[in-house]
């Protein structure tokens with residue numbers, strides 16, 4: 001079966017899972033030259049095997065809310081591939097969570113994790129539980145109930161969950177507590193634990209910082225740098241605010257952040273004090289719009305950040321937040337670099353549009369791999385029972401992001417050279433990640 005036949009099969013079988021089909025197609029359309037160079041991949045049906053997860057575990061979560069009412073939610077863990085190491089990937093709590101979303105995230109995670117060069121397979125999990133408006137007691141009870149079900153299927157050498165949208169260190173700590181309680185094991189079953197009881201320094205900052213380190217490498221490849229550049233950032237969660245922080249630290253000017261209610265625009269730029277204020281505000285679930293009363297700037301209700309002039313965009317909110325119209329705005333507004341802080345924040349059409357206009361584009365599986373990379377460093381610190389310093393981890397993170405950049409750029413040159421020298425990081429990242437997994441699967445024979 002050729003790759004195009006395999007895509008058709010996925011499209012027909014999973015027509016009801018559009019995000020998953022989108023993620024599969026993006027990989028499939030870029031790895032053809034690699035596939036042609038490696039007939040053993042076709043023979044071993046590597047692509048057909050990789051689009052089906054090893055297994056999907058689905059479960060029900062019963063819990064009791066603050067008012068004493070019984071609540072029922074659905075939960076899943078998609079164990080996609082453990083070819084390169086234990087299944088690894090976050091847990092997302094959001095009402096939009098369903099099998100399509102988790103399969104797209106799990107599929108991407110296989111290649112993202114492979115790109116880090118660290119020993120991790122790919123997986124993802126989550127629940128349709130909506131943390132918005134819930135009390136701390138609600139969150140705690142839900143996390144306990146979620147792990148009461150999940151603990152059967154995870155383990156430090158089996159499957160290691162972490163955070164994602166709606167799951168930060170508070171939730172990870174509650175889940176870890178339940179796991180520890182049920183199994184009597186204080187191991188590395190989850191990453192993103194609090195520093196002091198198993199967590200790694202830099203894990204909180206890693207995804208946002210890593211995306212900006214990737215950007216630095218991309219800009220260096222164009223003999224450019226971030227100093228004085230205006231940066232449009234969407235989202236106001238962990239990834240966005242740490243991306244803004246690193247942009248500021250490196251002399252760039254972050255001028256927007258956003259949430260589901262609108263966009264905050266501050267032409268003067270976010271500095272450390274403003275970013276610290278935003279972190280606190282978000283931790284307390286208070287409105288982003290209050291910023292204007294404290295620091296000025298402007299609040300644009302119900303709007304996205306792409307209408308403003310800028311040099312760089314780092315979409316860091318959620319999947320498919322940037323559509324083709326937004327992509328047109330980005331190009332019109334002079335944006336030269338787009339770095340995906342979130343997982344698949346650009347629709348396929350948006351990616352096509354900006355690449356056609358030669359905007360330098362870093363796909364999430366390369367650019368946001370810093371988070372999971374530091375998760376792998378947390379796992380290794382847990383295994384040797386020793387902690388590393390902030391600077392040691394930060395240096396490792398920089399090196400990992402540089403290696404991801406360089407290997408993706410090299411693969412783009414080798415397999416997908418364009419006449420004008422434009423680096424196709426989408427193809428490059430997919431090829432490098434896919435090759436590492438495919439080679440392992442070929443070596444294993446037909447198992448997995």
Ligand code: GLU
Pocket residue numbers: 088089090091160161162163164165191343368369371372373375
């Ligand atoms: N959820 C993050 C991601 O999308 C981190 C996963 C992890 O640390 O395991 O990569």
